[in-house]
Amino acid sequence: MLAHEYESKTKEERRQMEELAAKAERGERLDVVPGSVRHMDPNRDVDKDQFFRDLHTEFDQMRLRRAEATQVARKTWKIRVPKDLDDKANQLAKQEGTNKSAIIRKAVAWYLQNTDKRPTAA
Structure with missing residues (x-):
């Protein structure tokens, strides 16, 4: 069995x-x-176009x-946020399968890109 394959733990x-x-x-x-978690009905009719769109997104x-994971973080930020914003960031991180730091980096990058405000060298 290859290392990346699932190895069941019990006979059951x-x-x-x-x-x-x-x-x-x-x-x-x-x-x-x-006990398993389902996101979609396993017996549903499969729309091939939607399947490939979902696969591409994944x-x-x-x-x-x-x-x-390959980027090197050079600075650590300590920020304070309201509880509702923290809850939303946690939820989004869970949906994307990442962590809050990645969500914050994406948000800052998006903000800078969409407001055309680039950091300037000192």
Whole structure:
């Protein structure tokens, strides 16, 4: 098994995975494994165009996270924000699969780009 593949931890997990795979191969409705998190109905009709748009969006987000991980941070900011703004930043970070620092960096970059205010060298 390759290092990046999922390795089930229990016989029950292996049994559930094999059962789901067999059902999918037979074209049967899939039962959700108890305790799993679903974002979409696994038995829905798939719109191929939407599927590829979603896949493209997911790849873009992965590229952004990778680019974010390879940049070197040179400064640490300490900022104070109202609770509602903190809650929204946390929620957005969770949706994008990143952290608040990345959200703040994107927001500042977007603001600078859209207001045409660039930092000047001292």
